[in-house]
Amino acid sequence: MSPDPSPVRLHVVTGKGGTGKTTVAGALALALAADGRHVLLVETEGRQGIAQLFDTPPLPYEERRVAVTRGGGEVKALAIDVEEALLEYLDMFYNLRRAGRALRKMGAIDFATAIAPGLRDVLITGKIKEAVTRRHDGRPVYDAVVVDAPPTGRITRFLGVTGEMSQLARSGPIKTQSDGVMAVLRSPRTAVHLVTLLEDMPVQETADAIADLTKADLPVGSVIVNMATEPILPVDDLARAAEGRLTGPDLALALAAAHLSGSDVLGEALAAEVTEHARRWTGQDALRDEVEALGRPTVELPLLAGPIDLGCLFELAGRLEEHLRTEVEERTGA
Structure with missing residues (x-):
C-alpha cells in the first residue's frame, strides 16, 4: 500500500440538489480505495442512491462491499437506518437495546424523530464518527470514510446539531458522545467537499455554504465542478x-x-x-472565475454521455485521484 500523507479520513460530500453529489461521492470513494485501501461510503438520506449507483440490491443497515479497486482495495457501503442507529446508541451507552425495540414497536422512535428532527442528524453523525474512529488490532478499520451528505442548504445544520446537543447536556454519556463527534468533525481529519455546476444558483449556494461552514468552524475541503463541458x-x-x-x-x-x-x-x-x-x-467560463475566487482547491469532472455506470464512476475516480495526488504533493512539497 502506498503511503498517504493526507490527514483527512472523513470526506463529507455535499452540493445543491441536481449537481450529482451522490455520483461524486461514489467516485471519490473509488479514488480513495485505490492501491489497496479500505473505504466506507455512507448514505444519510435513505434514498438508496448508492445502491442504484453501483447497481446493487437495496442496502440494509450493515456494511457491504460494492466495489473492488486497484491493488485489492475495496469500497463498502452503508445506508444508515435511523431506528437501528438509535437502538445501537441505546445499547452502547445505556444497555437498553431490548427497551429500544419495545419503543420501536410502540412507534415511539418515529414519534421522537418527528418532533425532534435534530435527533435524526445526531444519530447519523454519531454513527459516522464511530466508523471513522473504529479500530481493529490497533489500526483503523477504514482508511477513509466518504459521506453522501444532505444538500448545501442543510449541511451546516446537519454537521453542527450535535454541538448544540453537547451544550444542552452538561454531563453523562450524551455529553461525552456529542463532544467526541464534534471533535472529529472540526478536526483536520475531516473535509467538507462541495459539488457544483457552472450555473448561477449552484455556484451561489456553494459560496453561501462555504461561508456558513467557515463560521461554524467546520473544515472546508475542495470545490468539485461536476458535468463540465468542453x-x-x-x-x-x-x-x-x-x-x-x-x-x-x-x-x-x-x-x-x-x-x-x-x-x-x-x-x-x-x-x-x-x-x-x-x-x-x-x-x-465567467462562473469559473467565481469558483476560483472562493479560494478552495478545485477540480472539474467532465460531462459523460449516457447513464452513469461503474465504468463512468472509475473514469471520474481517475480525475479525482489525480486531484488528491496533486493536493498531497503541494502539502508535502514533493
Missing part, C-alpha cells in the same frame, strides 16, 4: 459566435462545398446552434 470551437471563433457575428451565409459556402442540399437553411440552423453553445460556454 468547447467545440477555438477561443476566437467562440468569442465571435457569442457576440452574434456568425451567420448562416458564413456557413452556407462551406456546406455547399460539402455538397449538402439546403445549405442556406442548414447554415442558419447551425449558426443558431453554435451561437447558443458559445454563449452558454462564455457564461460558464
Whole structure:
C-alpha cells in the first residue's frame, strides 16, 4: 500500500440538489480505495442512491462491499437506518437495546424523530464518527470514510446539531458522545467537499455554504465542478459566435462545398446552434472565475454521455485521484 500523507479520513460530500453529489461521492470513494485501501461510503438520506449507483440490491443497515479497486482495495457501503442507529446508541451507552425495540414497536422512535428532527442528524453523525474512529488490532478499520451528505442548504445544520446537543447536556454519556463527534468533525481529519455546476444558483449556494461552514468552524475541503463541458470551437471563433457575428451565409459556402442540399437553411440552423453553445460556454467560463475566487482547491469532472455506470464512476475516480495526488504533493512539497 502506498503511503498517504493526507490527514483527512472523513470526506463529507455535499452540493445543491441536481449537481450529482451522490455520483461524486461514489467516485471519490473509488479514488480513495485505490492501491489497496479500505473505504466506507455512507448514505444519510435513505434514498438508496448508492445502491442504484453501483447497481446493487437495496442496502440494509450493515456494511457491504460494492466495489473492488486497484491493488485489492475495496469500497463498502452503508445506508444508515435511523431506528437501528438509535437502538445501537441505546445499547452502547445505556444497555437498553431490548427497551429500544419495545419503543420501536410502540412507534415511539418515529414519534421522537418527528418532533425532534435534530435527533435524526445526531444519530447519523454519531454513527459516522464511530466508523471513522473504529479500530481493529490497533489500526483503523477504514482508511477513509466518504459521506453522501444532505444538500448545501442543510449541511451546516446537519454537521453542527450535535454541538448544540453537547451544550444542552452538561454531563453523562450524551455529553461525552456529542463532544467526541464534534471533535472529529472540526478536526483536520475531516473535509467538507462541495459539488457544483457552472450555473448561477449552484455556484451561489456553494459560496453561501462555504461561508456558513467557515463560521461554524467546520473544515472546508475542495470545490468539485461536476458535468463540465468542453468547447467545440477555438477561443476566437467562440468569442465571435457569442457576440452574434456568425451567420448562416458564413456557413452556407462551406456546406455547399460539402455538397449538402439546403445549405442556406442548414447554415442558419447551425449558426443558431453554435451561437447558443458559445454563449452558454462564455457564461460558464465567467462562473469559473467565481469558483476560483472562493479560494478552495478545485477540480472539474467532465460531462459523460449516457447513464452513469461503474465504468463512468472509475473514469471520474481517475480525475479525482489525480486531484488528491496533486493536493498531497503541494502539502508535502514533493
